[in-house]
Amino acid sequence: MLTGQRSWKFNNKPVIVSTGTTGGPFEAEGNISKDIDLLHNDLYMGEDSFEKAHKILLEKAGQKAIEKAGISKEQIQFYLAGDLINQITPTSFSAKTLGIPYLGLFGACSTSMEGLALSAYLINSQGADYILTGASSHNAAVEKQFRYPTEYGGQKPPTAQWTVTGAGTALLSHSGDGPVVTSATIGKVIDLGLNDPFNMGGAMAPAAVDTIEAHFSDLGVDASYYDLIITGDLGQIGQQVSLDLLKQHGVQMEESKYVDCGLTIYNKDQQVNAGASGAGCSAVVTYGHFLNRMKKGEFNRILVVATGALLSPLTTQQKESIPCIAHAVSIEAGGDRQ
Amino acid sequence: MANNKKKNQQQYQEFAKQRETKRPLIKNCIRAFLIGGLICTIGQVISTFYIHFFHFTEENVGNPTVATLIFLTMLLTGFGIYDKIAQFAGAGSAVPVTGFGNAVIAAAIEHRTEGFVLGVGGNMFKLAGSVILFGVFSAFIIALVKTILIQWGGL
Numbered sequence: 001m002l003t004g005q006r007s008w009k010f011n012n013k014p015v016i017v018s019t020g021t022t023g024g025p026f027e028a029e030g031n032i033s034k035d036i037d038l039l040h041n042d043l044y045m046g047e048d049s050f051e052k053a054h055k056i057l058l059e060k061a062g063q064k065a066i067e068k069a070g071i072s073k074e075q076i077q078f079y080l081a082g083d084l085i086n087q088i089t090p091t092s093f094s095a096k097t098l099g100i101p102y103l104g105l106f107g108a109c110s111t112s113m114e115g116l117a118l119s120a121y122l123i124n125s126q127g128a129d130y131i132l133t134g135a136s137s138h139n140a141a142v143e144k145q146f147r148y149p150t151e152y153g154g155q156k157p158p159t160a161q162w163t164v165t166g167a168g169t170a171l172l173s174h175s176g177d178g179p180v181v182t183s184a185t186i187g188k189v190i191d192l193g194l195n196d197p198f199n200m201g202g203a204m205a206p207a208a209v210d211t212i213e214a215h216f217s218d219l220g221v222d223a224s225y226y227d228l229i230i231t232g233d234l235g236q237i238g239q240q241v242s243l244d245l246l247k248q249h250g251v252q253m254e255e256s257k258y259v260d261c262g263l264t265i266y267n268k269d270q271q272v273n274a275g276a277s278g279a280g281c282s283a284v285v286t287y288g289h290f291l292n293r294m295k296k297g298e299f300n301r302i303l304v305v306a307t308g309a310l311l312s313p314l315t316t317q318q319k320e321s322i323p324c325i326a327h328a329v330s331i332e333a334g335g336d337r338q
Numbered sequence: 339m340a341n342n343k344k345k346n347q348q349q350y351q352e353f354a355k356q357r358e359t360k361r362p363l364i365k366n367c368i369r370a371f372l373i374g375g376l377i378c379t380i381g382q383v384i385s386t387f388y389i390h391f392f393h394f395t396e397e398n399v400g401n402p403t404v405a406t407l408i409f410l411t412m413l414l415t416g417f418g419i420y421d422k423i424a425q426f427a428g429a430g431s432a433v434p435v436t437g438f439g440n441a442v443i444a445a446a447i448e449h450r451t452e453g454f455v456l457g458v459g460g461n462m463f464k465l466a467g468s469v470i471l472f473g474v475f476s477a478f479i480i481a482l483v484k485t486i487l488i489q490w491g492g493l
Contacts, residue, residue, distance in 0.1 A: 049451035149448035151415045153424025158359040193347035202354040
């Protein structure tokens with residue numbers, strides 16, 4: 001149901017019945033490896049190219065979610081997913097394997113919440129019984145497309161971020177046990193003229209702020225309504241910038257409950273400069289780590305704001321600035337609390 | 339309206355810039371100096387080795403030395419070590435011939451999956467190509483200047 005300018009309220013409370021997450025070797029050494037269902041110890045994952053490995057990541061995450069829910073894939077009506085690679089081919093190939101009617105999404109690193117918002121909307125309006133949604137990224141495949149060859153020795157500045165190798169999927173239904181999706185706010189493209197692809201956090205921060213403010217005003221709540229406000233991949237710089245922007249706009253936000261997936265996934269010893277990024281980042285950390293903690297009863301209401309930089313290597317070389325977007329989805333604890 | 343938008347953008351860019359972590363310039367320079375120097379020292383040791391044991395002269399020892407350095411770079415790149423050295427060393431590992439080798443080798447490895455002709459062949463010089471082009475072009479300009487000076491300037 002449309003609420004305010006650009007938010008949906010889901011009165012039928014779509015349930016996240018299960019989630020599936022996968023990661024690579026670098027994620028296995030990270031902070032939240034226990035929350036990832038399947039960890040690969042090789043970047044190639046038994047395939048002969050990084051792009052094929054990318055496909056495996058999402059495929060396995062999807063299969064894991066289906067397996068955990070204890071249903072067959074024929075019971076799922078739609079599959080909504082995306083990634084960062086040209087023409088989102090890894091996702092399309094995974095849809096071929098899964099054999100579920102498929103809608104491909106592109107929202108860069110905001111794809112996870114774009115998919116969750118749309119899936120919740122479809123379930124809420126009785127458009128489906130089960131929907132599988134997810135997002136993924138593969139460090140080497142993304143580096144190859146957006147930056148330099150993997151083994152090329154180029155020094156990255158401290159503002160650069162590390163693309164996550166991983167995939168996260170969620171299976172939604174109208175009934176069942178699990179956290180429920182209560183509302184979603186769709187973001188606008190915000191571009192304040194930053195054009196350094198090695199500082200995406202700084203470019204994405206205003207998009208996150210815009211969506212958070214819109215969410216609060218559409219639903220008539222403030223930051224105190226949520227136990228945690230989780231941004232996708234702002235990293236150190238984007239997080240600081242967005243906090244200061246919120247403060248400047250007069251939005252009260254406690255720093256302790258403003259967390260970032262990009263700063264959660266790796267531990268302090270892993271050298272990732274300003275933090276993690278990538279379409280898989282918010283998907284793995286939200287569907288793995290944060291939903292697990294919610295199930296343990298650590299918090300009841302979270303707002304996930306996945307941020308995306310909608311640039312391509314071509315637009316960067318043609319000196320265009322970076323258009324950014326953020327989608328917010330609120331999730332509340334459901335009937336499976338321990 | 340358009341003006342207002344521009345002003346907004348400028349304000350934000352200023353705002354974001356203040357919160358950006360700066361590149362540690364001095365630290366980077368020192369690291370580049372040390373590692374760059376180390377690579378050159380290794381090159382010198384190889385040169386001296388060839389002169390002493392293989393009867394090369396100072397004029398022609400350059401070729402086998404460069405070939406050896408590039409061979410070592412190939413191993414380091416293939417085993418995934420060179421990019422880690424580069425994150426530490428910056429220009430120190432990019433400027434010597436090993437950096438050039440790394441750019442070619444990394445691209446060749448990366449595009450192996452697209453086949454030998456269109457993959458490796460077509461992409462091998464995608465980073466190093468401009469080094470070759472502008473290297474040759476600037477050499478041409480310098481040669482032209484030198485010729486003109488000698489012919490007409492009577493140097």
